Amino acid sequence: MSISSNDGLLVCAIDFGTTFSGYAYSMKSDFEDSPMKISLPDWKAPSSIQISDKTPTTLLLDKYHKFVAFGYEAESKYAELTEEEEHHDYCYFRRFKMVLYNQLRKEDQRLTMETRILDITEKKNILAIEVFSHSIRYMKDHMLDTVRKKGLGVRESEINWVLTVPAMWSDPAKQFMTKSAEMAGIPRTRLILALEPEAASIYCSHLPLTKLDGCNDIGVFKPGSKYLVLDAGGGTVDITVHQMGNGKLTELEKASGGDWGGTCVDNTFRDTLIEVVTRLYMEAFRLKHTGDYIELFRDFEMKKRKKTNVPQSKVTMKIPATFSEWFEEYSHKDITDAIKESKYSNSMKWEGDKLRITQALFDSFFQPACAGIIDHVNHLLEKPNVRGTQTILMVGGFSESPILQARIRAAFPDFRVVVPNDAGLAVLKGAVLFGHNPCMIMTRVAKYTYGFASFEKFNSKMHRKEKKILMDEKDYCKDIFDVHVRKGASLLIDEAQVKRPYEVNREDQTELDLELYVSDSDELPKYVTDPGCHYLGTLKVQVPKPKKGKKHGVNVQLIFGGTELRVKAENMSNGDVTSAEFNFLGEEP
Structure with a gap:
């Protein structure tokens, strides 16, 4: 099903990510006069520092599987419930898009309408289609509320919706997302899917050079130019190669990738902590102090994206006080002693509510993800169809990491590595542009x-x-x-x-x-x-x-x-x- 770019007064794109989700929109009249005039909602983070212009992909349901909250509100509400020991009847889901990806990789299991997802306790599970439809409905209703509050004068029947999906996803996964959107109340005749690296590519081709780090001429998007799109998100990395021709994109190589996104770095960091405090303690802490567990990784997320021009010998992370206090109660051992007894005695130090680690150890958290990405890009660049490609376009939230950027530049010194200033929003804003003009894509490659x-x-x-x-x-x-x-x-x-x-x-x-x-x-x-x-x-x-x-x-x-x-x-x-x-x-x- 396709929708006409002339049919509708407003386009709203929903970017459903592993770590963060959000939506963006623009009026048809604004697109015609100024295509880059794209609006986003203001997600109010509970902390003073906003990590992303989107909200966490977290969903809270009650015991009847009715919607309670999504995003930051879901995180805060569930944290309150756990502190009061009132969370047992609730279902809390986070980063569940990766569950869908993992399901697709299992040869002995099919993705169906009956596929189920475990909540954070891994004791309760509900239909995956319900989890996704609740989440999309929240975004849809939030958007409709924005339309009303801003007095845009647009009826719901005049809105065209775009839902982003990884390009490497299978046909069943795409149909699953479409069904989820329909269950959320989005008419099929008003919905199109946008492939994430394509959306990002469209957005970057509209940007002025000053908004593209690493780009100092128009050669990247001139007719005939080839460039590799590296869409590094929270969970997966989606990679393809595009060629620009008369304002339209041609896909030269089928999209591919793997689970080397930002959560891969999180998992390596978590595994390092587990080596110090044990897996049993980490799981117990996650369930008993869920709010603090979330806060721990939120601070780590900020460190992943932090840009600094000053060389550091140590990286300092703020750790919730309950982590060390409860560890002593749980293990009858001081956490500083646990560190001294581990192989990280010379690279990790606990001081009050702060964890100080060497830059070398911090960089090592990125090794598995970076190695997977670099190996795959090297393999892709050997394909006959992509010979002559000299540019790597990095988009997605994980592409904002200076460590990942540095690794890519070091691995491909002969390539021009281009990163838009708002890499984490390139997919979302590009999906809005695609919704206004789906004809921006000319050809794709059969997977x-x-x-x-x-x-x-x-x-x-x-x-x-x-x-x-x-x-x-x-x-x-x-x-x-x-x-x-x-x-x-x-x-x-x-x-x-x-x-x-x-x-x-x-x-x-x-x-x-x-x-x-x-x-x-x-x-x-x-x-x-x-x-x-x-x-x-x-x-x-x-x-x-x-x-x-x-x-x-x-x-x-x-x-x-x-x-x-x-x-x-x-x-x-x-x-x-x-x-x-x-x-x-x-x-x-």
């Missing part, structure tokens, strides 16, 4: 080979014996991978692929369930059971009964290039377009 499971007449010279089945007293070969598009193909936006015919098995049949498969192999698959193939979902197609003598079936065209896979199905007997819908969130047949 997989797509095809339906089909049958063909059995040929003993071509087909494997075990694939032979008998239908209507004739021998057929089952599990044929009927290819619609090949991996790596360059796809024009909304380009319909070749028509493929599919006939019913019975005369009284009025519906076809076509099983869609994908293959990540560079070799063209012959059967859907070949290595590298896996089931993606089912296409349900209505097949009205034809007049006598006419073929009973449909011609199917997959439509690629957009942010979501679409389909066109025509009745074989008369050419009429018939109803067809994908279900990527059902169980595997």
